[in-house]
Amino acid sequence: MKRKLILATGLLLAIVVVLAGLYRTLKRRPVQASAVEIKIDNFNFAPATLVVRKGTQITWTNRDDIPHTVVEDDKTFKSKVLDTDEKFTFTANRTGTYRYYCSIHPKMTGKVVVE
Amino acid sequence: MASGKNDELLFDHNHDAVDRRGFLKCMAWAGTGALCVVQGGVLKSFSLSDAQSRHAKGDLSFVQISDSHMGFNKAANPDVAGTLQAAVAKINALTDPAEFILHTGDITHLSKPVEFDQVQQILRSAKPKEIFFVPGEHDVLEDDGQQYRERFGKNTKGSGWYSFDKKGVHFVALVNVMNLKAGGMGLLGTDQLAWLEDDVRHLSNSTPIVVFAHMPLWNIYPEWGWGTDDSAQALSYLKRFGSVTVLNGHIHQTMQKVEGNITFHTAASTAFPQPQPGKADSAGPMKVPAEQLRSLLGVSDVNYMRGKRALAVIDSTLQ
Numbered sequence: 105m106k107r108k109l110i111l112a113t114g115l116l117l118a119i120v121v122v123l124a125g126l127y128r129t130l131k132r133r134p135v136q137a138s139a140v141e142i143k144i145d146n147f148n149f150a151p152a153t154l155v156v157r158k159g160t161q162i163t164w165t166n167r168d169d170i171p172h173t174v175v176e177d178d179k180t181f182k183s184k185v186l187d188t189d190e191k192f193t194f195t196a197n198r199t200g201t202y203r204y205y206c207s208i209h210p211k212m213t214g215k216v217v218v219e
Numbered sequence: 220m221a222s223g224k225n226d227e228l229l230f231d232h233n234h235d236a237v238d239r240r241g242f243l244k245c246m247a248w249a250g251t252g253a254l255c256v257v258q259g260g261v262l263k264s265f266s267l268s269d270a271q272s273r274h275a276k277g278d279l280s281f282v283q284i285s286d287s288h289m290g291f292n293k294a295a296n297p298d299v300a301g302t303l304q305a306a307v308a309k310i311n312a313l314t315d316p317a318e319f320i321l322h323t324g325d326i327t328h329l330s331k332p333v334e335f336d337q338v339q340q341i342l343r344s345a346k347p348k349e350i351f352f353v354p355g356e357h358d359v360l361e362d363d364g365q366q367y368r369e370r371f372g373k374n375t376k377g378s379g380w381y382s383f384d385k386k387g388v389h390f391v392a393l394v395n396v397m398n399l400k401a402g403g404m405g406l407l408g409t410d411q412l413a414w415l416e417d418d419v420r421h422l423s424n425s426t427p428i429v430v431f432a433h434m435p436l437w438n439i440y441p442e443w444g445w446g447t448d449d450s451a452q453a454l455s456y457l458k459r460f461g462s463v464t465v466l467n468g469h470i471h472q473t474m475q476k477v478e479g480n481i482t483f484h485t486a487a488s489t490a491f492p493q494p495q496p497g498k499a500d501s502a503g504p505m506k507v508p509a510e511q512l513r514s515l516l517g518v519s520d521v522n523y524m525r526g527k528r529a530l531a532v533i534d535s536t537l538q
């Protein structure tokens with residue numbers, strides 16, 4: 105009886121560990137699509153952090169009534185001024201973390217992780 | 220004119236609002252008209268319906284307009300040319316004529332030549348012929364302000380800062396919308412700060428100072444970037460002066476604060492209102508019913524009276 109309980113508990117624990125690992129992998133896993141979108145809405149980049157595979161095409165769309173820009177901190181990419189509904193596209197060909205902001209409203213920041 | 224019972228609820232109308240710590244806030248939210256004046260260190264506020272505020276004839280009178288955003292055409296105001304014209308009509312109708320106009324930036328919405336042209340065209344019909352500008356972030360898009368300076372900043376320093384004197388009042392025009400840093404707010408930068416320190420060095424403590432810039436030089440709401448990262452440094456050079464008035468735009472609503480000898484004031488936009496700090500998801504244009512719009516836009520009439528410690532600012536709406 106006691107053996108069975110230990111066995112069951114062990115099994116349960118193992119399942120939890122496996123599930124947690126799977127969840128972590130899924131969460132970290134870059135977006136699989138070859139093209140993804142970041143929306144600029146209400147003075148925010150959404151999603152603010154995006155993990156993608158190398159070669160993914162990223163498009164920012166300004167959905168505000170106010171112009172914004174998308175500028176990487178080291179100017180790796182830099183959009184022109186995007187008025188309402190205008191878009192900017194960057195293809196992530198090199199791995200790394202790219203932090204960017206809106207040069208007009210610098211409180212607006214975002215991050216793209218290329219894996 | 221926004222006058223009436225509603226305005227008066229917002230203010231202390233015992234006319235004796237004294238804060239013993241020498242710090243006092245007097246806020247006039249969009250849509251209200253208020254006169255705040257410091258006399259002998261005591262701030263008094265009146266509503267525009269108060270007759271006392273109207274016959275305050277000064278030694279120097281000028282107006283501030285801001286955020287005309289020419290080129291903006293969204294629902295919050297499809298006719299920004301019309302409301303700028305209404306602002307000019309307001310200025311031309313003043314009983315004490317304004318000697319000159321300060322425009323505190325965001326002249327245009329997208330820095331386009333046609334937008335600058337249109338503003339210049341409309342302002343030509345203003346009675347005051349002298350107009351002083353500072354750029355907003357919307358005026359220096361794409362070209363780091365080159366076009367702006369060609370039009371409005373021929374004899375300015377750096378990115379467009381300068382100073383001048385009128386009837387013993389020293390005016391300082393600052394630029395805090397360039398080279399903004401990720402995560403930050405407005406920025407003056409070390410070159411401009413060094414220039415400012417030098418510019419006021421030779422002035423006596425009794426010289427009244429007026430500083431104007433687009434973004435607020437006090438931290439109104441950092442979450443929305445409504446402030447300037449290095450404004451404290453700039454203000455430290457002005458602490459010794461008996462009367463300092465700081466005029467800003469950017470937040471599209473009127474607000475006042477008095478801190479020591481420094482009176483801060485932001486002007487309404489002539490184009491569209493923005494929400495009160497934190498009262499909306501973002502600082503974007505605020506859509507209001509068409510019949511309310513002009514009550515949320517406005518001009519600020521500034522009066523200087525010799526011997527008074529601060530300049531009197533009267534905000535009036537375009538209605």
Ligand SMILES: [Cu+2]
Nearest residue numbers: 172206208209
């Ligand atoms: Cu922006």
